[in-house]
Amino acid sequence: MSEYSEIVMEHFSNPRNVGEMKDPSGRGKVGNPVCGDIMELFIKVDENEIIEDAKFRTFGCGAAIASSSILTEMIKGKSIEEARKISNEAVVDALGGLPSVKRHCSVLAEEALTKAIDDYMSKKTA
Amino acid sequence: MKKIYLDSNATTQVHPEVIEAMVPFFGEIYGNASSVHLFGREAKKHLEKARSQVAKMINASSSEEIVFTAGGTEADNYAMRGIAEALKDKGNHIITSSVEHPAVLNTCKYFEKQGYEVTYLGVDEYGIIDLDELAKSIKDKTILITIMAANNETGTIMPIDEISAIAQGKGVPFHSDAVQYVGKMPLDVQKTKIDLISMSGHKINGPKGVGALYIKKGTKLAKFRYGGHQEKGRRPGTENVPGIVGLGKACEIATEKGQENYARVQCLRDKLHERIQSEIKMTRLNGHPEKRLPNTLNIGFDYLEGESILLSLDLEGVAVSTGSACTSGSLEPSHVLMSMGIDALYSQGSVRFSFSIFNTEEEIDYVMEKLPAIIARLRAMSPVYPGDE
Structure with a gap:
């Protein structure tokens, strides 16, 4: 798969932060099997609104797995406010680029993040 | 490699x-x-x-x-x-x-x-x-x-x-x-x-x-x-x-050796199929069990997406194909498997192993050294995988 960057292949081969999280502060699950990708992101947020841990599970192609993996690295240690600013382009850049037909995987990562943060916010206000 | x-x-x-x-x-x-x-x-x-x-x-x-x-x-x-x-x-x-x-x-x-x-x-x-x-x-x-x-x-x-x-x-x-x-x-x-x-x-x-x-x-x-x-x-x-x-x-x-060659190819293909069935859970054959080319084996691995299997096998030096979403450049699941009424969740995880007259039994053994671990690794990552029952 020469169309994938080395960073994508490295994250695909050795994905970071894989798994389910018990009692997450926020959870975002996006995608559907018809499109070929389902991404589930878990975040643990501390009292200072810092994301202290992130985990993911992904059903999808190499780009989807790599996008979720790098996203967890990008958000760990960031405040909720900072994390909200992470766009799909930032994910693509961090991966050293994605083939154009795979860019939707980075969009999915951004959507999973937004959903996880929204989930956290709604729990907090509840 | x-x-x-x-x-x-x-x-x-x-x-x-x-x-x-x-x-x-x-x-x-x-x-x-x-x-x-x-x-x-x-x-x-x-x-x-x-x-x-x-x-x-x-x-x-x-x-x-x-x-x-x-x-x-x-x-x-x-x-x-x-x-x-x-x-x-x-x-x-x-x-x-x-x-x-x-x-x-x-x-x-x-x-x-x-x-x-x-x-x-x-x-x-x-x-x-x-x-x-x-x-x-x-x-x-x-x-x-x-x-x-x-x-x-x-x-x-x-x-x-x-x-x-x-x-x-x-x-x-x-x-x-x-x-x-x-x-x-x-x-x-x-x-x-x-x-x-x-x-x-x-x-x-x-x-x-x-x-x-x-x-x-x-x-x-x-x-x-x-x-x-x-x-x-x-x-x-x-x-x-x-x-x-x-x-x-x-x-x-x-014309001269086709039948003999493809009889041998079919043995290899069936050997891979039998080993996948016995060593990997939750798989399905896509296609007719008998009315099928002797060299083709299309297997659905439930709860996975095909390209991730293809990439993993590629990293081990094994070349296969998938008709599913991501490899073909379109985002739709295979039109063939969809027409056969296979649910998208399952058709996405389909991998085609297609053999030639040059394949050997040792190659099948090598594939089966690698494949079960690949499937297990990817399933552990899948949010839709229910776990081994």
């Missing part, structure tokens, strides 16, 4: 004997087969030998029924557009199946834009059309039935004998894209009356960029391109003599 090729429905390794047969035609035998002089006559002689080798593979009554093309896609285009044009005064209805190769499906879409009516026959869970539905779909204005002989993704074989009988009974020309079928399965066109058959060299250990169209004597076919008088004016353009010689040789090998 080991390099194991299990993607032979995509293309095959050229047979050493085919290479040997072709080499002189890149060198000393360079004449234009249309030239009258010695150089031309020499090329022409070998061109005609190749034509009879192709004719013999399908038991055509005359080698004149074989026209060389630049591959299977061109053969499909020539056959379909040739008929549609030639019979446009008779009608504008074409019947095909929903699981055809894009060479046929996209030609049908072109026809629709041109005002033709196309019926896309559905298939059952194994990928086979319903013969009654076919018979009922034929109208007075039907001018072509085009149904593949065997499917490239699943290997499922269509009932071409029965289809040809129905087509003949109604007097409708029958074209079959047999690119995956010929050379692997015996075909006798004097028994199975097909009017037009598309063939390709590189799926049967021949070279790329060369194929053939069988045109049964008496079949009306319009020109689809214009130029010189090559191929009796049916396919203008100076003949690709090296490629055609290679195609001929590949067909000769298939």
Whole structure:
């Protein structure tokens, strides 16, 4: 798969932060099997609104797995406010680029993040 | 690292004997087969030998029924557009199946834009059309039935004998894209009356960029391109003599050793299938258990997406294919598996292992050293995987 960057292949081969999280502060699950990708992101947020841990599970192609993996690295240690600013382009850049037909995987990562943060916010206000 | 090729429905390794047969035609035998002089006559002689080798593979009554093309896609285009044009005064209805190769499906879409009516026959869970539905779909204005002989993704074989009988009974020309079928399965066109058959060299250990169209004597076919008088004016353009010689040789090998070779291929394929079934949970065979090409094994690994399996196998040196979303550049699941009614969640995790006459038992053992761990790793990552029950 020469169309994938080395960073994508490295994250695909050795994905970071894989798994389910018990009692997450926020959870975002996006995608559907018809499109070929389902991404589930878990975040643990501390009292200072810092994301202290992130985990993911992904059903999808190499780009989807790599996008979720790098996203967890990008958000760990960031405040909720900072994390909200992470766009799909930032994910693509961090991966050293994605083939154009795979860019939707980075969009999915951004959507999973937004959903996880929204989930956290709604729990907090509840 | 080991390099194991299990993607032979995509293309095959050229047979050493085919290479040997072709080499002189890149060198000393360079004449234009249309030239009258010695150089031309020499090329022409070998061109005609190749034509009879192709004719013999399908038991055509005359080698004149074989026209060389630049591959299977061109053969499909020539056959379909040739008929549609030639019979446009008779009608504008074409019947095909929903699981055809894009060479046929996209030609049908072109026809629709041109005002033709196309019926896309559905298939059952194994990928086979319903013969009654076919018979009922034929109208007075039907001018072509085009149904593949065997499917490239699943290997499922269509009932071409029965289809040809129905087509003949109604007097409708029958074209079959047999690119995956010929050379692997015996075909006798004097028994199975097909009017037009598309063939390709590189799926049967021949070279790329060369194929053939069988045109049964008496079949009306319009020109689809214009130029010189090559191929009796049916396919203008100076003949690709090296490629055609290679195609001929590949067909000769298939005629002489095809059954024996593919009986061995089938043993290897079945061995891989049995080991996958016994060593990996939650898998399914896509395609017909018996009515299937001897070299094709399409397996669905539940709760996974095919490309992630393909990539993982690629990292271990094993080449396979998937018709699913991500590899093909489109985001839709395989149109073949969708037509078979397989749920997207399961069709996404389908991997095609397609064998050639060069694969070995050791290669299968190597694949099974790697595959169970790959599946387990990816399933552990999958949010839809329910866990081992």
